[in-house]
């Protein structure tokens with residue numbers, strides 16, 4: 086059993102708690118200043134608390150509050166050197182957090198799919214932390230990156246689910262306009278993204294070759310792909326990612342002040 090505390094039980098903290106509970110092998114303490122936050126995670130946490138003292142003995146403490154709240158929590162959070170403090174706040178560097186705690190700080194950019202244990206996470210650390218490795222492995226896929234690339238990861242896998250929801254929504258919407266029932270279109274669109282993503286993860290083929298495999302000569306897909314290739318969609322999707330990356334860098338500047 087690993088003792089894990091999560092500080093902040095909102096969207097991301099709640100997703101981590103739910104996923105870790107599903108994985109099993111974790112004793113989870115959920116801390117928040119707002120007891121209403123416990124409503125959606127009560128079934129998954131071993132303990133909910135509004136007393137910060139209750140998180141002080143966990144092997145791993147996850148800081149899942151908004152970036153501007155991080156300094157306020159760190160002021161009151163007294164951890165020891167043998168503990169690990171995982172920070173997931175966009176734009177808040179390891180150095181900013183490490184200057185306020187004795188614990189070993191590991192910076193992770195997770196995403197909402199922690200809830201279903203399909204998370205894509207990027208981690209930056211001085212040395213691999215076995216407990217964090219186990220948690221990230223239990224919650225999905227993770228890659229180790231240099232911290233100076235954390236703003237890109239924040240845009241790609243942190244914000245990325247929203248971009249994918251948007252694309253699923255666009256496909257669903259047009260399918261409904263073309264006559265399909267909304268609920269059935271939702272299932273087909275979402276499962277298509279899931280299946281395509283799984284195909285990429287299990288294949289060594291390039292994205293271009295995978296596209297080619299769907300395009301039967303003279304068939305339907307090539308007609309749709311021609312519309313996409315002739316459009317600005319690739320540019321616009323890239324611009325969305327860059328805008329999120331820039332905002333992460335801005336948040337980092339604000340956190341350093």
Ligand SMILES: NC(=O)C1=CN([C@@H]2O[C@H](COP(=O)(O)OP(=O)(O)OC[C@H]3O[C@@H](n4cnc5c(N)ncnc54)[C@H](O)[C@@H]3O)[C@@H](O)[C@H]2O)C=CC1
Pocket residue numbers: 092093094095096097098099116117118119122149150151152154157158173174175194195196197243244
């Ligand atoms: N939402 C997402 O998909 C992702 C969020 N993140 C990061 O996770 C962090 C949390 O984001 P969300 O969950 O979206 O925010 P949220 O607003 O949904 O949740 C924040 C929670 O923190 C609680 N809180 C506020 N002040 C507190 C305090 N002093 N002590 C303890 N808890 C306090 C709030 O009551 C709320 O339950 C942010 O730093 C964000 O950058 C990272 C990756 C993805």
Ligand SMILES: O=C(O)[C@@H]1CCC=N1
Pocket residue numbers: 175239243244
């Ligand atoms: O939008 C945000 O700032 C957070 C960080 C990445 C995803 N959600």
